[in-house]
């Protein structure tokens with residue numbers, strides 16, 4: 001029997017992988033991993049890197065390398081059979097994760113190694129792998145006494161139930177509300193695409209006319225374009241009261257008690273593990289080192305954005321007054337007038353920009369950018385087994401012409417391919433002997449429009465930015481020089497720092513010096529005109545302070561609520577939110593607004609006490625780029641510094657140390673404010 005997933009290939013044999021190969025291969029690989037762990041623990045009494053970490057890494061690498069193409073194909077060439085095969089393995093993988101995280105013998109072995117003399121002789125990266133393992137064991141509750149361990153297990157189970165109940169309530173509340181419109185006079189202002197989608201929804205419900213729901217693609221066009229203020233108000237009230245004690249379905253899907261219990265149990269869990277608060281626990285795996293650092297960061301950004309936010313709001317009020325004579329704006333009027341103002345000031349359509357960004361120009365331009373910055377040369381390799389004809393394979397050579405890594409590039413949308421854009425690992429860098437390393441391979445996946453006829457694929461500027469973003473993740477993965485798998489490339493990089501290289505690389509999409517060779521009109525050969533670029537920059541920063549304040553409101557609410565939780569007071573959700581709003585919001589939320597009851601990121605997802613990460617990463621990337629602004633956007637020495645201090649180091653050191661090594665100081669918020677067009681004061 002030949003299962004291509006169980007044979008040794010340098011690269012996955014995509015054309016041979018069939019759904020029936022998946023489960024047997026995964027079962028066997030997991031078995032091998034478990035056997036390796038038990039064997040390592042049985043064979044040794046004194047644990048070393050070589051007899052503990054290395055053999056387990058090697059077994060995990062086999063599992064990782066066979067699961068990667070399965071999971072990837074499930075995303076990009078999906079079929080019912082493949083989906084079933086993929087799904088049938090998820091419980092096995094999650095069970096293996098628990099097996100490792102809860103393995104007492106393995107924990108004791110790591111503990112011994114962490115406290116050994118050998119530990120002191122290991123490389124920085126190897127030490128970090130062991131430190132991370134010890135941290136993760138601690139967070140998984142394995143160091144607790146039996147009674148606390150039991151309580152830990154109960155809390156974790158209950159938290160996951162509560163999170164999924166929260167999401168279910170939100171989903172049910174979202175689906176419970178519909179507005180059916182039969183008279184299209186009530187829908188003036190809506191674009192044809194939104195009307196067509198609403199007509200489809202009505203048809204699916206056996207109705208004539210138009211149907212609108214609280215799903216974002218249905219809700220948003222109403223708020224932005226519909227001239228009918230009553231309809232906007234009706235939709236707004238329903239949307240911001242979902243799953244709460246307010247609004248059209250008040251009390252029916254109410255998340256209030258779930259949220260209170262979530263906060264209480266998160267706090268108890270954090271204390272059980274030896275943290276003061278859940279916020280402190282959240283920071284154990286992040287770049288930010290303590291609560292004050294995060295709070296100061298958020299408060300500083302908010303303080304510096306407030307004056308401009310107020311100014312943007314008053315401009316909007318002035319505009320609305322001229323348009324309609326309105327003396328004040330309600331919450332459901334803001335997106336509507338904002339869109340009108342934006343259209344008036346910066347009408348610029350994707351269709352105007354597309355001709356300047358033909359595919360070859362953009363892709364070659366991207367390769368040229370990383371050549372100028374980091375000395376890379378990227379060459380297509382023919383004859384590689386891929387999952388679809390459109391997919392290309394490239395090798396990445398450094399300035400010394402050494403091969404550093406490779407990637408698959410899958411640019412176009414098609415049936416059976418998941419939407420969005422992402423970078424994922426195919427193979428990770430790791431030492432395979434004293435002298436040899438396994439080189440990293442990445443998947444770069446986008447969903448752009450494919451070429452039609454003889455016209456090349458033409459990208460919007462947003463798509464160009466997306467490609468650069470994902471390529472930034474890609475070079476983080478591919479250029480790493482770290483040989484310890486657990487902290488090579490993006491592995492082990494805290495998630496408030498992992499977006500640094502990706503958002504960083506986006507900056508070149510806005511630089512005239514780079515646009516000169518990224519863009520070229522596919523018929524006339526002209527680069528993007530400066531006037532269009534200026535308009536794009538202005539549009540990018542439209543109401544940027546108001547948007548900044550909104551994101552900061554979410555972040556401060558999330559973080560404060562988890563940092564200041566006091567079990568004797570119970571939940572203070574509304575109070576904390578009101579306080580944050582009093583301090584920083586320029587737009588007053590109506591009393592009935594229960595935004596928090598639909599804040600799935602923190603109550604139903606993994607962002608609890610971590611929502612600030614979005615802004616944190618933006619500050620890092622803007623500040624890193626500002627050194628290029630000072631020294632030249634294609635300054636080779638600056639590029640080399642970024643390569644050696646950030647990209648090559650992966651997760652081997654604290655990101656704050658890596659950042660400081662590159663920037664010569666701690667991150668500052670000024671560059672982000674400046675790039676956002678916010679004049680700090």
Ligand SMILES: [Zn+2]
Pocket residue numbers: 469473499502
């Ligand atoms: Zn990203």
